[in-house]
Amino acid sequence: MKENIEATGFDVLFNAALNKGTAFTEAERKKYKLRGLLPPGVSDPDVQLNRALQNMRRKHYDIERYIYLSALQSRNERLFYRLILENIQEVMPLIYTPTVGQACKEFAAIFRQPKGIYITAEDRGNVSEILNNWPEEDVRVIVVTDGERILGLGDLGANGMGIPIGKLALYVACAGIQPNQCLPVMIDVGTNNQEMLDDPLYLGLRHKRIQGEEYDALVDEFISSVQVAYPKALIQFEDFLTPNAYRLLNKYRNQVLCFNDDIQGTAGVALAGVYASTKISGVAFRDLRIMFLGAGSAATGIADLITYAFQKEGFTEEEARKKLWFVDIDGLVIQSRDDLLPHNLPYAHDHPAADFISAIKQIKPHMLIGATGFPGTFTQEAVKLMAEINERPALFALSNPTSRAECTAEQAYNWTQGRAIFTSGSPFEAVRYKEQYFKPGQGNNAYIFPGIGLGAVVSEASRISEDMFLVAAKTLANMVSEKDLSVGAIYPPLHNIRDVSLQIAVAVAEEIISSDLDSIRKVDNLQQKIEEYMYQPAY
Numbered sequence: 001m002k003e004n005i006e007a008t009g010f011d012v013l014f015n016a017a018l019n020k021g022t023a024f025t026e027a028e029r030k031k032y033k034l035r036g037l038l039p040p041g042v043s044d045p046d047v048q049l050n051r052a053l054q055n056m057r058r059k060h061y062d063i064e065r066y067i068y069l070s071a072l073q074s075r076n077e078r079l080f081y082r083l084i085l086e087n088i089q090e091v092m093p094l095i096y097t098p099t100v101g102q103a104c105k106e107f108a109a110i111f112r113q114p115k116g117i118y119i120t121a122e123d124r125g126n127v128s129e130i131l132n133n134w135p136e137e138d139v140r141v142i143v144v145t146d147g148e149r150i151l152g153l154g155d156l157g158a159n160g161m162g163i164p165i166g167k168l169a170l171y172v173a174c175a176g177i178q179p180n181q182c183l184p185v186m187i188d189v190g191t192n193n194q195e196m197l198d199d200p201l202y203l204g205l206r207h208k209r210i211q212g213e214e215y216d217a218l219v220d221e222f223i224s225s226v227q228v229a230y231p232k233a234l235i236q237f238e239d240f241l242t243p244n245a246y247r248l249l250n251k252y253r254n255q256v257l258c259f260n261d262d263i264q265g266t267a268g269v270a271l272a273g274v275y276a277s278t279k280i281s282g283v284a285f286r287d288l289r290i291m292f293l294g295a296g297s298a299a300t301g302i303a304d305l306i307t308y309a310f311q312k313e314g315f316t317e318e319e320a321r322k323k324l325w326f327v328d329i330d331g332l333v334i335q336s337r338d339d340l341l342p343h344n345l346p347y348a349h350d351h352p353a354a355d356f357i358s359a360i361k362q363i364k365p366h367m368l369i370g371a372t373g374f375p376g377t378f379t380q381e382a383v384k385l386m387a388e389i390n391e392r393p394a395l396f397a398l399s400n401p402t403s404r405a406e407c408t409a410e411q412a413y414n415w416t417q418g419r420a421i422f423t424s425g426s427p428f429e430a431v432r433y434k435e436q437y438f439k440p441g442q443g444n445n446a447y448i449f450p451g452i453g454l455g456a457v458v459s460e461a462s463r464i465s466e467d468m469f470l471v472a473a474k475t476l477a478n479m480v481s482e483k484d485l486s487v488g489a490i491y492p493p494l495h496n497i498r499d500v501s502l503q504i505a506v507a508v509a510e511e512i513i514s515s516d517l518d519s520i521r522k523v524d525n526l527q528q529k530i531e532e533y534m535y536q537p538a539y
Contacts, residue, residue: 008033016077017180020539023048023079045082045539052083056091062099067110069095073169074113077179081537084173088494092446096166097426098401101151103166107159108201115165116184118158121210124218128225139230140181140457143167143261144222146189148209148241152373152404155241157191158204163239167261167449175450175501176534177457183233187222189215215244223252234456234464236261236449242297246343257456259464261449263301266398268448268469268476269491270302270369271309273396275477276490277421281392283366286313288323291365293356293406294372295328298398300343302369305473308466321346325363332359360385367394370406374399378407380415387416394421398443402426409440413488423490430487441484441491448472450497451504458530459509460519467515468508475507476500498534505530 012018012032020028022043029035043051052072059065069091073080084091093099103110117134119127147160164184171177190209196202209215226233235258237248249260259265278285290306292299303324310320326333326347332354333344340348354362360382368386370378378397386393393416397406402424409428412420418433423443430439452472456464479492479500492500506527512518513526523529 009037013037016074016080019076021048021076021079023539045079048079049083049086052079053087056083056094062094063102063106063110065094066099066103067112070165071112074115078537078539081173081179081535084169085498085537088173088497092170092444092494093427095169096446097151097444098403100162100166101153101401104150104156104159104162105153107156107162108199108203111203116161116186118161118186118188119218119222120188120205121190121214121218122205124214124221127218127221128228131225131229134183136180136183138181139183139233141168141171141177141234141236141453142183142185142226142230143171143236143238144185144187145238146187146240146244147191147204148239148244149262150239151400155191155193155196155209157193157196157202158186158188159196159202160239161186167236167238170446171450171453172535174446174497175454175505176498176536177450177453178533178535181457183230185222187219189218219248223256223258227256232257232457232460234258234453234461236265236453238262240297242343243341245297254463257461257463259452260297260301261445263297264305264464264466264469265445265449265452266298266371267301267303267305268452268473269443269445270396270398271305271470271473272447272476273423273443273490274306274367274394275473276480276485277367277394279480280421280485280488280490281366281390281394286310286315288367289325289363289365290323290367290369291325291327291359291363293327293368293370293377294399295326295333295341295344295347296371296373297343299326299369299371300347302371303347305466305469309470309473312470322349325349325359325365327356327359331355357381357385360389364389366390367396369396369398371398372406373404374406375404376407378412380411383407383412383415383420387419392419392421396423396443398423398425400425402428409438413438420488421490422488438488440487441480441489442494443491444494446497447476447491447500448504451475451501452508454501454505454530454534455508455512458505458533459512459523461512461517462519463517465511465515465517468511471507471511472504475504479503502527502530502534 143164145160147157148155150156150160168182188204190205190207237260307320334351335348395412409431412422413433418436422440427442
């Protein structure tokens with residue numbers, strides 16, 4: 001607790017940033033007028049952490065653990081983040097994927113305490129006033145969604161608020177962004193999910209989604225209001241429907257400090273995995289042919305960044321795109337089709353029509369990247385075919401949550417006789433195939449976006465560029481050790497996430513400063529400056 005605080009009594013105990021609960025010392029209890037308001041026993045912080053862990057672990061279901069952790073965050077912020085940091089492998093799946101998917105589906109039912117700002121279709125003309133209701137004045141990171149495409153679950157309306165809340169918890173835990181500088185935002189324009197509209201507990205607007213000019217005007221008012229209220233804030237777009245995701249990103253990316261995590265964050269972590277996979281396969285990055293199953297914002301975002309990385313290798317844009325192929329629900333994405341969206345057109349090649357299996361046979365990709373939102377789409381036939389074509393086929397089953405993955409880790413290793421290079425968007429347990437032990441790393445966006453945000457915040461960036469995601473991907477790939485690779489992991493262990501974020505932040509900040517996209521100019525010891533900024537959840 002800071003020594004200059006003026007709060008006392010219940011104002012301390014009911015302030016998550018100040019509260020230490022039973023860990024307040026006798027001297028602190030006297031100073032802050034807490035005597036008699038707490039049990040007399042003073043808990044060592046380690047004992048307090050152990051108590052919290054025991055309480056979490058005695059819950060029978062992950063959704064109950066999620067609810068417990070959410071309550072802990074509202075009650076004792078530092079204990080919450082310490083618990084995450086020291087148990088991140090266990091806790092990250094509880095506060096984010098896969099559990100956050102269920103939490104969003106049940107958000108209205110499990111609602112306990114408001115977190116963040118809700119801006120609705122009824123608030124046109126008053127967005128600045130609403131932002132001013134937020135108690136913090138120095139917001140640096142905003143995660144915003146409209147709830148229309150939550151993970152692979154679709155339109156969940158206002159229930160999608162669980163995503164910004166969860167993402168910002170990862171910003172704090174993984175990269176040390178100050179909690180008071182984080183703001184979750186839900187832009188509620190209604191929902192087309194009839195189940196939500198019929199739910200008596202639903203907390204969002206009860207009408208179909210507004211679209212077109214009215215929708216754009218509300219988003220535009222939000223963006224412009226943020227520039228006034230929080231001029232140094234990074235805006236992260238999250239879980240918007242693909243056409244809106246691309247349209248909003250392209251509209252604002254050169255105007256304000258923003259990025260889309262589904263498009264660019266996913267791309268960064270996927271590209272890092274692609275780089276690292278070549279250390280196992282032996283196929284040089286510049287020689288890769290990659291096939292995507294699914295052609296939404298995540299898949300095309302990955303392809304866009306890989307295209308840019310190929311161009312850095314000396315290929316023209318046209319040559320780079322020809323190394324990337326897409327298959328969607330209607331088959332191979334080719335020029336003769338008349339049903340393609342604008343973001344698909346650059347990857348529509350001159351080729352005969354083909355289904356998924358035929359496309360693999362004809363194109364012979366080294367790697368499959370799945371971003372379909374549908375489980376089981378990496379079929380046994382497709383995976384076995386990849387293993388016939390490649391000595392070490394790479395299979396990226398990136399759809400979230402775990403139940404939506406294109407195939408499981410066990411399937412990938414069994415169907416390829418242990419030769420697959422496998423990764424997924426949500427975690428899978430380790431797999432033993434014959435005498436081999438595999439512990440695949442998770443291609444989690446948490447490896448990328450927190451570090452990007454940290455670098456942007458400390459360097460006071462004015463824009464986010466593609467080069468920042470490229471250097472982030474290279475930095476992440478270079479942190480994968482030979483030990484990681486030996487068990488099939490193409491990402492570092494999650495327990496190294498703070499160091500990963502720090503190194504990415506340094507690389508990103510250096511890119512920001514060298515590109516004149518910063519406000520601080522030269523820094524003598526950039527890493528030290530970043531480390532000094534990072535939040536530490538200690539009493």
